[in-house]
Amino acid sequence: MSSPADKSDPFDPLGIAAAMGEWCCLLKAAQELRNVDAEMMDTLLEANAAGPTPLGPEAAAKVRAIANLMRSLNLDPEAIRRREPETMMKLEAACLGCTERGRCARELWAGSAAGTYHEFCPNAARIDRLRRA
Structure with missing residues (x-):
């Protein structure tokens, strides 16, 4: 029994079209996996914003770090989460990475x-925008 791969294409004898x-x-x-990964990250961050964190201890500590940094700059992370949930999700996502x-x-x-x-935080520019707002 022959499979489709066994049949050679007279217009593509080297199989380049099949390989492409x-x-x-x-x-x-x-691309689908990357989209699923991005959606999963958004879902995890939304779940974290809504209540107890489904993240592991190390990831949860990273997410808490951004809140602690914000507090040290006299920013209220919970108020920002309510007012600008997308911004908070971006801050937490950058913190996770x-x-x-x-x-x-x-x-801290x-x-x-x-x-x-400013020397080390990937969120420095976002935090500065929040401080100016």
């Missing part, structure tokens, strides 16, 4: 984060 078709399918699948967790924790603990967050 498979490549396109893989790219579409990758941050690679400077150790420095952030040290600066030392009480110096308000003066140094």
